[in-house]
Amino acid sequence: MMSVVVAIPEPRASELVAELKLEGVAAVVAASDAPLPLPAGCRAVLVPAAREVLTPGFVATCDRAGVRILPVGGRDGRVLGRYGLAAALPSTASGWEVVAALETDAPSVASPSGVAATSHRLTVVWGPQGAPGRTTIAIELAVEMVRRGRRTTLIDADTVAPSIALLLGLGDESPGIAAACRRAEAGALDDAELARLATSLPASGGAVDVLAGISRPGRWAELTSSRLHSALVASRVWAEESVVDVSGAFDADDEATFDVTGPRRHAATVAALDVADVVVAVAAGDPLGMSRFVRDHAELRRLATRARIHVVVNGVRPGPLGIDARGQIRTTLDRFAGITEVTFLPFDQRAADTALLHARPIADVAPRSALAAAVRRLAAEVLPLAGPPTDDSSRGSSRAARRPLRGRAAPGA
Incomplete structure (x- = not known):
């Protein structure tokens, strides 16, 4: 079962966790302004598409742990482009929309022959x-x-x-x-x-x-x-x-x-x-x-x-x-x-x-x-x-x- 951390503002965070559980996804709520540290086994984290959250340290920590970042809301696409992240999900995204995004391949920044960017x-x-x-x-x-x-x-x-x-x-x-x-x-x-x-x-x-x-x-x-x-x-x-x-x-x-x-x-x-x-x-x-x-x-x-x-x-x-x-x-x-x-x-x-x-x-x-x-x-x-x-x-x-x-x-x- 996929494990997801939802670090967006309340009350939407709790509502989204309940929707994800109905979709068969284990999810927990974390503070939207400080989602770190991430729990063991975490596969993805939903965070606001904001500069104060998407910092170099946060992105680097997720990269090292192999945790996928799903930005939510926000109007500044420049911060997403800076880190090579996909377009942000709407702030009203439902649980099945999040699951669909998780099942979609992440933007390809890996090299061919199966060599991932995290190693090469x-x-x-x-x-x-x-x-x-x-x-x-x-x-x-x-x-x-x-x-x-x-x-x-x-x-x-x-x-x-x-x-x-x-x-x-x-x-x-x-x-x-x-x-x-x-x-x-x-x-x-x-x-x-x-x-x-x-x-x-x-x-x-x-x-x-x-x-x-x-x-x-x-x-x-x-x-x-x-x-x-x-x-x-x-x-x-x-x-x-x-x-x-x-x-x-x-x-x-x-x-x-x-x-x-x-x-x-x-x-x-x-x-x-x-x-x-x-x-x-x-x-x-x-x-x-x-x-x-x-x-x-x-x-x-x-x-x-x-x-x-x-x-x-x-x-x-x-x-x-x-x-x-x-x-x-x-x-x-x-x-x-x-x-x-x-x-x-x-x-x-x-x-x-x-x-x-x-x-x-x-x-x-x-x-x-x-x-x-x-x-x-x-x-x-x-x-x-x-x-x-x-x-x-x-x-x-x-x-x-x-x-x-x-x-x-x-x-x-």
Whole structure:
């Protein structure tokens, strides 16, 4: 028998529990403003479709426990889209309507071949044009996932300014994502091929498998939508965590002004957002960065319909925004984009410079930096399925900075 927690306001909660019992569903009433903790054996929870209830912590707890969330009532569909939830049931929904919703398959955010998103996950790091720091954050998130015992692939799918290979000191001869796309089109991209095409990057606690980007931006036509979609799906099956760095541009204008049957330069970004389980949306912490982010955020939500979107503001400092920089950013995002959940990353130029000097992740060369600590907190919040770190991140950084790169560039495909 299915077990359901009804956490909507009274008296409708008690009435719905009685109706569900008539339908053969075991149901109990919980407080609508604080449905946690959920009882053992719970299969689903009915909650108001409201921001104050659907918090990142609540959604993450339900994901870990395999509990399905059924939102009820509410007029703000943005909060549902942010977490990839289905449309809300009407506040007057009857017991049989709830049962019908429970028997309907949840929105598909799982990868093929039976690999669920709760065990294998694909995270896309996106940000508008203007270098908000999306590549740096993608690298640091990948390293953090390795530290937490997750097999991780870092993929550079940026067709405008691919830079992961440059930032990590990898050679241009690496076949990377372009070769993976070619193999995917031929139907020959399996786990063995991905292992052959990836370059192993030693990191704290393990190694990151890197699929480097195209060596020249002019090769963007190699990353077509269908090719990249297949390659990312294969990566999600192969690795527990796939972190994808994409460009900031979309194809909305191209569809209106060019032949839609031909290749489009930014189709790779659209394909990655379409298959993503989580999108880390990065904005620069200055007035120009906020303007660009707000302008593109609506299009991001339209494209990433199945993903849970988490907003990150990078490089926050008082200089460009005055003393209360965080307060101004929160007000701006809430007023113009309806965003209330934000993670802030500090401006740490010294750590970033050290990472550039040694061509290593910040977590390796400056593990005590404020930015590295903030990314660790971000990983725990946005990717909560990862376990505890496997090493002590507070150890000295000189050994990691001097450690040679042992990864080999795989032969071309």
